Amino acid sequence: MMQRLISFSLLLVIGLSISGCSLSTTQPQDSKITSLQRLNVDAPARRILDIQTWQTASGTTVFFVQSDELPMLDLQLTFAAGSSQEGAAYGLAQLTNFLIGAGTNKYNADQIAQAFEALGAEFNQGSYRDMAILSLRTLSTAELSQPAVELFAEVITRPNFPVQAIQRVQNQLLASFEQQKKIPSHIANRALFAQLYGTHPYAHPSAGTEQTIPRLKRQQLADFYQTYYNAHNAQLALVGNLTRQDAEAIAEQISRALPQGVAASKTPQPQTPKATHLHIEFPSNQTHILLAQLGIERGHPDYAALFIANQILGGSGFGSRLMEEVREKRGLTYGIYSSFSPMQAQGPFTISVQTRAELSEATLGFVRELLSEYVQNGPTEAELATAKQEFLGSFPLSAASNAAIVGQLGAIGFYDLPLNWLETLMQDVQQLTLEQLNTALRNHIQPDALVVVTVGPSVPQLPLPEPVIRNAQPQGHQH
Amino acid sequence: MIRPSINTFILLFALISLPTSAASNPTTHEFSLDNGLKVIVREDHRAPIVVSQLWYKVGSSYEVPGSTGLAHALEHMMFKGSSKLGPGESSRILRELGANENAFTSDDYTAYYQVLARDRLEVALEMEADRLASLTLPEDEFLREIEVIKEERRMRTDDRPSGLAYERFKALAYPASSYHIPTIGWMHDLERMTIEDLRQWHNDWYAPNNAVLVIVGDVQLDEIKTLVKRHFAAIPARQIPVAKTPIELAEPGERRLTLHLKTQLPSLMLGFNVPSLKTAENQKDIHALRLISALLDGGDSARLTSQLERKQELVAGASAWYDAFSRGDSLFVLSATPNVQKGVSLESVEQALWQQLKDLQTNPPTQAELKRVRAQVIAAEVYAQDSINNQARMIGMLETAGLSWRLLESDVDSLNAITATDIQSAAQRYFTASRSITLHSLPEETRP
Structure with a gap:
């Protein structure tokens, strides 16, 4: 299936009350779309989430939203057990996470998989730089959900890390590393994090490397599990068709069975890297281009200003400056995006684009120019007003599914955000001034200090194509 | 590692009732x-x-x-x-x-x-x-x-x-x-x-x-x-060109293809020309093929993962899929990457995939396995309702295939009606050499 553009992920937004706001400032006055004039100028209605939170007796913080419409239940445990906690044993955090579910003293991998699936339940794992996730989705009928939760508790609190399974997954990882050697986007991303983070724990890939993976031993997995998968280092999100009382019982059941321990220490801040341009020769048709800098950490006071500044630059697909100039007017690429990824420590600010190799230098130069101009002169009043409207309008989309809600609760829990942080963010965004955006941009982005990675072939270069000129008035006709 | 006794395991899960029907149909x-x-x-x-x-x-x-x-x-x-x-x-x-x-x-x-x-x-x-x-x-x-x-x-x-x-x-x-x-x-x-x-x-x-x-x-x-x-309402209807159903030869003959690509690892695809729900004479065949796809690759307990990946360690990964909802004749496809760390060749993986298909042709699946696959399918229909986009997409796909969205309302019943024998006979009918196409993808460096 071809898709015109990969949809950007929804904002992590929680519906809370914000007063009405006019749409009139930037609405195209001369638009022929008549229904725009009939549009209600108030902020759209949102689903109000009643987020409840408490601590279990064993020290796990719980976030709960009751959602009774569908007969299902989502449960997600988040641990500060990502690859930033594994030291030099690259890949240990992810391998440990993968192997939970491969066996307990009571059940082997086949029995676990068969039992979950016979209940129609889904067990999932995930491991990233900051965090590791274990989750369960089940139907909420008691005779299905009770055994599913019981099995989930057994599987995640009593993993026995069978040696044969470890070796099998190690082989699978080595196979995937081989595959990745021929995927230019992967080569570029890996090189970018190494350049950007140097000796910081975010520098290496979470999956590990072909040097480190074969050396990992069963005891290291067991120790990593014992240290980081403990009740105090975990948050639990629960969403679905269950009562507060049921939620409390489930939370106690799981939390009690987890190892005891302490919360992991926070990841230190990285050093600012020097400006570089690393080129990796690769025989592809396109050149993959990444431009980056260190961005901000979660909870940074400039988040609202940078979030909106980035939306205008290249954060939300069509209509962003980068997409308009690079794709729409010049046909240089299928997609160009910029993003701030706030993490526990400073996450990256990244621009990514890929273009035919003979236009790679012209494209890179042009993107650098667009970024410099943006940091120097900032957005326009109209761009800021539009971005505020967009943020307000997209608010209701964020709490539409149980899956989206459980994701939000996970982020609030892990990054220790206040329950009303999105309400605050919305208010902050609506009050932003051009001055604040300009200051934040200048403080956080230095266009002459970018870390650049390009992956592609060296070929004779072509000049930048001329932009298509767009008429102010559409020239419609029937045909 | 200590293996639990099978008996206690069965006892634990024998007493619970399995999901039998999806949530009530949305308006x-x-x-x-x-x-x-x-x-x-x-x-x-x-x-x-x-x-x-x-x-x-x-x-x-x-x-x-x-x-x-x-x-x-x-x-x-x-x-x-x-x-x-x-x-x-x-x-x-x-x-x-x-x-x-x-x-x-x-x-x-x-x-x-x-x-x-x-x-x-x-x-x-x-x-x-x-x-x-x-x-x-x-x-x-x-x-x-x-x-x-x-x-x-x-x-x-x-x-x-x-x-x-x-x-x-x-x-x-x-x-x-x-x-x-x-x-x-x-x-x-x-x-x-x-x-x-x-x-x-x-x-x-x-x-x-x-x-x-x-x-x-x-x-x-x-x-x-x-x-x-x-x-x-004001947009007038117009004459649309006649769109003929994409009909395929039932048995085009055995086809093989080798490609040398910018890849580091070899891989394999094995496909079979099969009908879709729209083109099938017997719709039972189609639902049986859907269940076969789930038996092979419906989850961690499915056959490709449990047999080829975990037990025999022949593949680094394997999958099976079947699009039953196209407007024309469709394909049933299996794919696999050999476990090269264990020195497994593409040829042995190809044999192993055929062995899995022959097993389906010779031995009907057990009731326990069928029950498990049905439980997954029923639960998945509930989970699909969590996303309005997915709901709309399913309706649109059925309609553009010339089917009705109303099929969704009877889908669980259609799948529940399929017996172990139906599965066996669909496997016998469709997994034949003359319906097959085999692709070997090899690293460019190995080009002769």
Whole structure:
């Protein structure tokens, strides 16, 4: 299936009350779309989430939203057990996470998989730089959900890390590393994090490397599990068709069975890297281009200003400056995006684009120019007003599914955000001034200090194509 | 490692009842305008939002050699202006409204969608109606956009070995039907495509009587009727070219293909020409094939994972899939990457896949295994309702395949009616050498 553009992920937004706001400032006055004039100028209605939170007796913080419409239940445990906690044993955090579910003293991998699936339940794992996730989705009928939760508790609190399974997954990882050697986007991303983070724990890939993976031993997995998968280092999100009382019982059941321990220490801040341009020769048709800098950490006071500044630059697909100039007017690429990824420590600010190799230098130069101009002169009043409207309008989309809600609760829990942080963010965004955006941009982005990675072939270069000129008035006709 | 006794394990789970039926069916309405536009409205009142998807019954399987890629290229050009909208303007308006919008093209359909706060739905409908009735198709915009499409092809196909392998696999797997055409189009056809080709395409296929509008979300039937009539009713119906069903040879003969690609590891695809729900004489066969796909690759306990990956350690990964809901004859496909760390060859993996299929032909699945697969299918139908986009997508796919969305309401019953014997006989009928196509993808370095 071809898709015109990969949809950007929804904002992590929680519906809370914000007063009405006019749409009139930037609405195209001369638009022929008549229904725009009939549009209600108030902020759209949102689903109000009643987020409840408490601590279990064993020290796990719980976030709960009751959602009774569908007969299902989502449960997600988040641990500060990502690859930033594994030291030099690259890949240990992810391998440990993968192997939970491969066996307990009571059940082997086949029995676990068969039992979950016979209940129609889904067990999932995930491991990233900051965090590791274990989750369960089940139907909420008691005779299905009770055994599913019981099995989930057994599987995640009593993993026995069978040696044969470890070796099998190690082989699978080595196979995937081989595959990745021929995927230019992967080569570029890996090189970018190494350049950007140097000796910081975010520098290496979470999956590990072909040097480190074969050396990992069963005891290291067991120790990593014992240290980081403990009740105090975990948050639990629960969403679905269950009562507060049921939620409390489930939370106690799981939390009690987890190892005891302490919360992991926070990841230190990285050093600012020097400006570089690393080129990796690769025989592809396109050149993959990444431009980056260190961005901000979660909870940074400039988040609202940078979030909106980035939306205008290249954060939300069509209509962003980068997409308009690079794709729409010049046909240089299928997609160009910029993003701030706030993490526990400073996450990256990244621009990514890929273009035919003979236009790679012209494209890179042009993107650098667009970024410099943006940091120097900032957005326009109209761009800021539009971005505020967009943020307000997209608010209701964020709490539409149980899956989206459980994701939000996970982020609030892990990054220790206040329950009303999105309400605050919305208010902050609506009050932003051009001055604040300009200051934040200048403080956080230095266009002459970018870390650049390009992956592609060296070929004779072509000049930048001329932009298509767009008429102010559409020239419609029937045909 | 200590193995639990099988008996205690069975006891623990024998007492619980299995899921037997999905959640109650959501409220769904259907109506048509006089100009033939079909509208399907599903109510989901969990959040005050709505998704609108306009599906056209046209895709790459409606194209002919020499003119491939037209359906997809026109999808791109639908964002370049109409009588009320300049190039890119609809995207800018929707962006300001906080909507999430896009489009997608496949063999059987081209679809456009917007997800937005429910009170903004009318804007999306008005703009959708405008580009159906009066698309501008400016040549200067086309000359830029065709370059974007070529970049898309380079990214998804030419520089991606798995994409390239699948394109060539499909080209050979469908000797007779138009499903051999890649949706993005061959590069040499993109090079010679003109704006006139696209004007003709829009003129031929973009009519209200060739479209299905699917709306899912926090809406009421009456308000939707009013809005849809206001914006779509004046668009006249038009004569649509006859679209013939992509029929494939039942037994084209055994086909093999070897590709040397920019890949580090070898891999394998094994496909079989099979009917779809739309083309099958016996629909039981189709539901049996769907269950076979789940038996092989429905989860961690499925056969490919538990047998080939975990037990025999022959593959680094393996999968099986079957699209039962295409408008023409379909394919049942298995794929695998050998466990090279254990020195397993592509040939032994190929044998192992055939062994799995022969097992299905010789031995009916046990009741326990069948029950487990059904439990997964039933639960998955509940989980699918968590996303309004997925609900709309399922409805649109069925409708553009010439089936009815009402099939969703009886789907669990259809699957529950399939017996172990049905599965065995479907395996015997379809997994034969004369229906098969085998692709070996090898690293370029191993080219003789």
